[in-house]
Amino acid sequence: MQHQQLYTTLNNGIQMPLLGLGVYDMYQQEAEQAVSWALETGYRLIDTAAMYNNETEIGNAIRQSLVQRSDIFVTTKVHNDDQGFDPTLRAFDKSLQNLRIDYIDLYLVHWPIRATRKETWLALEKLYSEGRVKAIGVANYLIPFLDELQTYNSIVPAVNQVELSPYLFDKDLVEVCQNRKIQLQAYTPLVRGLRMNDPKLLAIATQYSKTPAQIILRWAIQHGISSIPKSANLKRLQENFNIFDFHISPENMSFLDGFNENLRVVEDPMDLF
Numbered sequence: 299m300q301h302q303q304l305y306t307t308l309n310n311g312i313q314m315p316l317l318g319l320g321v322y323d324m325y326q327q328e329a330e331q332a333v334s335w336a337l338e339t340g341y342r343l344i345d346t347a348a349m350y351n352n353e354t355e356i357g358n359a360i361r362q363s364l365v366q367r368s369d370i371f372v373t374t375k376v377h378n379d380d381q382g383f384d385p386t387l388r389a390f391d392k393s394l395q396n397l398r399i400d401y402i403d404l405y406l407v408h409w410p411i412r413a414t415r416k417e418t419w420l421a422l423e424k425l426y427s428e429g430r431v432k433a434i435g436v437a438n439y440l441i442p443f444l445d446e447l448q449t450y451n452s453i454v455p456a457v458n459q460v461e462l463s464p465y466l467f468d469k470d471l472v473e474v475c476q477n478r479k480i481q482l483q484a485y486t487p488l489v490r491g492l493r494m495n496d497p498k499l500l501a502i503a504t505q506y507s508k509t510p511a512q513i514i515l516r517w518a519i520q521h522g523i524s525s526i527p528k529s530a531n532l533k534r535l536q537e538n539f540n541i542f543d544f545h546i547s548p549e550n551m552s553f554l555d556g557f558n559e560n561l562r563v564v565e566d567p568m569d570l571f
C-alpha cells in the first residue's frame with residue numbers, strides 16, 4: 299500500500315520528511331535489512347549516530363536502494379567522545395567515510411556536553427558555512443541549553459531532537475522551538491513500547507481502528523513534530539508508517555496532550571546543565 303509522506307520546511311529552506319526511521323540498537327545485517335525495508339515501505343528519513351555503531355550498514359542499505367539518494371534524508375550525530383572544535387570536524391569526516399555517501403543532510407550535536415558543547419556547535423557552523431552539510435542542529439537541548447546557545451550562535455539550529463511523546467510533552471519547549479523556528483523532532487516517541495497497553499491510548503486507537511503506536515505518531519505529526527520511531531521488524535516498521543490516511547480530531551488531540559506524566563526513558567539532559 300502506498301502512503302503519502304509529509305514534509306516540513308526547515309529554517310534554511312531544506313525539506314525534511316516528518317516521519318523517519320530511528321536506527322538505535324540495531325547492528326550489522328539487522329540494521330541493513332531494516333533500512334532496506336524502510337526505504338521500500340516509503341520512509342525517506344533515516345536517523346543514525348556515530349554512537350550507534352551502524353553507520354556503515356546504514357550507508358550500505360542507502361547505496362543499494364532503488365530510491366535516489368537525493369530523495370533520502372540522512373541524519374547523523376557527533377559522538378560525545380568526539381566533541382570539541384577540531385575533533386568534531388574529524389568526526390564529521392569519519393561519519394561520511396563510514397556511511398560512504400556523498401553528503402549528510404543533517405548533522406546534530408548528540409548531547410549538550412558541558413565542557414565542549416559550545417566548540418562543537420561552532421564546528422557545526424563551520425561545516426554548514428562551507429556547504430559540507432545541508433543542515434545542522436542539536437539534540438537534547440531543553441530550554442536552558444537553547445538559551446545558552448543563543449549567546450554565541452550565528453546560525454539557528456534547524457532541528458532540535460529531544461525525547462518527546464504524549465507521556466513526556468513539554469509544551470514550553472514546543473512553543474520556544476516554534477517561536478525560534480527550530481523544528482522539533484521526537485525521539486523515543488513510542489516510549490520503547492512501555493505505554494502500548496495504556497487504556498486511555500487503547501480507547502483512542504479503537505476509535506480510529508489504528509494501533510497505539512499509530513495514534514502516537516499521528517499525534518506528533520498533527521502537532522508539526524517530526525518523529526523517528528525505531529523498529530527492526532518489518533510488520534511494525536510498516537505499521538509505524540501507516541499513519542497518513544486518518545486524522546485525529548481536535549478533541550482527541552487535546553485528550554492526548556493531557557497524557558503527560560513527564561515520563562523519561564532516556565537520561566534527563568538537565569543533568570548536563
Ligand SMILES: NC(=O)c1ccc[n+]([C@@H]2O[C@H](COP(=O)([O-])OP(=O)(O)OC[C@H]3O[C@@H](n4cnc5c(N)ncnc54)[C@H](OP(=O)(O)O)[C@@H]3O)[C@@H](O)[C@H]2O)c1
Pocket residue numbers: 319320321322323345346408437438459460484485486487488489490491494509511512526527528529530531534535537538564
Ligand atoms: N538524540 C538522542 O539522544 C536519542 C536518544 C534515543 C533515541 N534516539 C533516536 O530515536 C529513535 C527512536 O527511539 P528508541 O529506539 O529509543 O525508542 P522507540 O522508537 O520509542 O521504541 C522502539 C521500541 O519499540 C518497539 N516498537 C517499534 N514499533 C512498535 C510498534 N508499532 N508497537 C510496539 N512496539 C514497537 C521496537 O521494537 P522492534 O524493533 O522489535 O519493533 C523497540 O523495542 C532511536 O532509534 C534513535 O534514532 C535519539
